[in-house]
Every structure is written in C-alpha cells, then in structure tokens.
Amino acid sequence: MKKTIILYGVILAALTGILKFIEYRFLVRDLSTEIYIGAIALFFTILGIWVGYKITRDKKSAFEKKYSKNNKSISESELSKKLNQYGLSRREHEVLTLIAKGHSNREIADSLFLSTNTVKTHSSNIFAKLDVKRRTQAVQKAKEIGLFLEVNLSD
Amino acid sequence: MKKTIILYGVILAALTGILKFIEYRFLVRDLSTEIYIGAIALFFTILGIWVGYKITRDKKSAFEKKYSKNNKSISESELSKKLNQYGLSRREHEVLTLIAKGHSNREIADSLFLSTNTVKTHSSNIFAKLDVKRRTQAVQKAKEIGLFLEVNLSD
C-alpha cells in the first residue's frame, strides 16, 4: 500500500514535470488546449483506475490476513475462573448462554421457569458486568472472553 | 453502467470547458502551470478511482482466480454463492455484519449514512431471508452458514 502511494506520487511528479517541459517546446503552439487538457485527463483517469484497482486489491488481502479462527471451548474450572473475573453468577451465565442462542427474554423465562422480569434483571446485571449496552454486544464479548462451554450454539 | 459512462463523459466535457474558460481569465496569469496541471490531475485521478471502483466491482471474480491464494478462509466467490443461496444482497450482508458486531440500528444507520428506517427495512428483509425472528438469531445463523469474511468481529 505504502509502495503504491509512493510510486503513484513519483509518477505524478515526473509526469507533471514532463508535461510542463513539453509544453514550452511544442504543445502550446501546435495543439489546442482542449487536446492538451484531454490528454492529461485521460492519462490521470487511467492512472486513477489503476490506483483504484490497487487499493481495492490491498483491502482484500488485508481481509484475508485478518481471517483466523478463534473458536475456543474451555473447561469447567476455567469457566469458573472467568465468571469470577467478571463477577458473573451461575444463573447469569445460564441466561447469557440462552441469550447467545438467540432466545428472547420471554423464551428464556419460559425455559428456565422464571418471569420475564427476572430474566430482565439478570440480563441488565450481565450487561453491567460485561460493560456492554445490548445483548448482541454481550454475546460478542462473551465469545471473545470465552464464556461458553459449547461452541455450537445452534439449538 | 450506461449512466456511469454518460455521467463521466458529461463531467469530463463540462470540466474541460470550464477549465478552458477559466484559463483565459485568471489561471494562466495568476497560478503556475504546475498547480493548474496538478488540479486537473488530482480531479481526474479521483474520478478515475471512482470509475475504476465501479468497473472492478463487478469483475472481481475474474481477478480473483489470478490473485487470490487458496486457504481455509471463505473467498469472495464463495461468499457470493452463499449470499445468492439465501437471496441476500450486498447491502444486506453489510448490515448483517454490523449487526453481528453488536451495533444498534442507529449506529448502523450512522456508519452507513442511512436512515434508521432503511436499516430496519434491511434487517427485516434479512430476518425473513434467513428465516429468523431476531437479530441475535440472525447473527447465529449467519455464523453457522459462514457468511462473515472476518471472524474477528470485535471492533
């Protein structure tokens, strides 16, 4: 990327110089201004397309570099330690797991035989403890930290 | 595409005219030729990048065979196939990615320069196409299917 920019800069500078040099010799007298401008425009447009292509290329390879798997499943003792670290209780972890499975508060309440109010209390506490604002962020953070025993959440 | 070309031609023509007009009035006397050329170069470079982006966007898969190396990460073409499979558009995938990052509709709207209404429309369509009811489920399903280029969603 840096190389592309430098190369482009050098080319631009060089060409500007060349054009100016030529201008005083032949072009101004021989060709009309339209053609002169047109030539510059055409050249830099092509150059621009090339640069644009380079940029999008680089972006993609950066994408590929970024890609790496981080599926980590952990043991019970490790989990306890992490829960402690964030001050999460067992029940909160349970709720969090269900949240991660995409369940609504209503569904969580049903499956844990709780009222939705309770689930809401739990989730509020979870968000506070994980320092997030939404359940989606909580899920993200939990995965980041590695709070889930099961990797496969699709149930 | 046709419009793009036409628009580009019009802009080019108009700009050439304007430049020529200005030239006789002020520029030649007031500014040095370097700045003059530089301005044209800069403008057409940007225009070129834009045009290049428009063109290369569709021909990515052609270039891909040449430049992309095989690895375990999902490639652009694979992604396209999967998006096609579920009838998801590019924009929808973009929104879905941000949803997976835990962003709110408001935040997504801001970062994509859209209204929240539009984001809601997109997400509704996403949910319908992925056959889910909530964003958390959509994220889950998307990961299951493998719709994300980046696994690391924490940004």
Added chain:
DNA sequence: ATGAAATTCACCCAAAAGTACTAATGTGGT
C-alpha cells in the same frame, strides 16, 4: 446465626427493535 451474595419478581418508563405496508429512485442484465 448472621450477613453477604444470589435469586426471584414487581412496577414504571424509555428506547430500541421489529412488522407491515407504500413508494421513489437507482442499477444491472438481457
């Protein structure tokens, strides 16, 4: 047994998310 933490639930309010339309404009492919 006592106090701290955990669990449960209620109520109210606000914000965010989601549904169901309609519709204008843009774009791509044939």
Added chain:
DNA sequence: ACCACATTAGTACTTTTGGGTGAATTTCAT
C-alpha cells in the same frame, strides 16, 4: 429500452429490550 431487483426511506403500529428502583426469598460461608 425494458424489466426485475436493489436501495433508500417513509408512516404507523406492536413487541422486545433495557434502566432504575425496591423488595422478598434463598443460599452459603464465616
């Protein structure tokens, strides 16, 4: 040039989620 689809955005409405507070019960360790 046309058609299908994508993108954008609106209105109006419902549901879900989240925040804050208070409080009753249970659990568990010191």
